[in-house]
Amino acid sequence: MYDVPFTYQLPVEGGIPSTWDNHITRRLSSMQGQYLDQASFEVMLRKEDTLLYEVYEIKRPEAAGELLQGVSIIHPGKVGDEYFMTKGHFHKVLATGEVYYCLSGEGVMVMETPEGEWNIQEFHPGQVLYVLPRWAHRSVNTSPTDDLVFFFAYPGNAGHDYSTIEQHGFRKLVVERDGKPAYIDNPRWREPQRS
Numbered sequence: 001m002y003d004v005p006f007t008y009q010l011p012v013e014g015g016i017p018s019t020w021d022n023h024i025t026r027r028l029s030s031m032q033g034q035y036l037d038q039a040s041f042e043v044m045l046r047k048e049d050t051l052l053y054e055v056y057e058i059k060r061p062e063a064a065g066e067l068l069q070g071v072s073i074i075h076p077g078k079v080g081d082e083y084f085m086t087k088g089h090f091h092k093v094l095a096t097g098e099v100y101y102c103l104s105g106e107g108v109m110v111m112e113t114p115e116g117e118w119n120i121q122e123f124h125p126g127q128v129l130y131v132l133p134r135w136a137h138r139s140v141n142t143s144p145t146d147d148l149v150f151f152f153a154y155p156g157n158a159g160h161d162y163s164t165i166e167q168h169g170f171r172k173l174v175v176e177r178d179g180k181p182a183y184i185d186n187p188r189w190r191e192p193q194r195s
């Protein structure tokens with residue numbers, strides 16, 4: 001980890017940064033229960049534990065004032081009708097946002113608040129997406145052929161809460177209908193408990 005300001009290259013082609021510290025890979029087996037079509041999920045998993053997405057992280061202290069950054073690459077594919085996607089999460093410190101910059105590919109970011117408000121924004125190359133504080137986020141690759149590649153940066157103290165999404169998923173699912181992406185209601189989703 002550098003203790004002086006630094007630069008690195010981020011090639012649009014391929015999107016792997018010239019310097020990185022962690023390479024995280026997420027395979028089908030890590031998405032148990034997250035796809036709507038459980039039968040297709042099981043059939044696929046029996047054949048192969050497919051690589052769904054990868055993250056190249058540049059390590060920084062996990063402290064307020066720092067910015068954690070890196071690149072995510074989501075491969076193309078579907079489980080049943082549902083496109084390959086990230087697990088998705090709230091930040092543990094809810095009041096922390098995140099900036100994304102799409103380098104290549106096509107996709108969407110599915111977002112929602114703890115109160116159940118939802119929002120979906122498209123990713124296109126060259127597009128910046130700002131995820132507001134408090135919004136859970138999941139990226140989805142809607143291309144039949146190409147990787148979705150984006151740069152991200154978020155506060156060092158944000159942390160990740162995966163368990164809320166693991167329990168009921170996001171309110172909206174992104175599926176293919178007539179060859180195009182469509183947003184449908186997630187039957188597993190539950191209205192948030194209000195105290």
Ligand code: S6P
Pocket residue numbers: 026055070072086087088089098137138139152154
């Ligand atoms: C972290 C940021 C991204 C995701 C990555 C994988 O706050 O949102 O780096 O970690 O795209 O997604 P997930 O949901 O598996 O962490």
Ligand code: ZN
Pocket residue numbers: 089091098137154
């Ligand atoms: Zn995040």
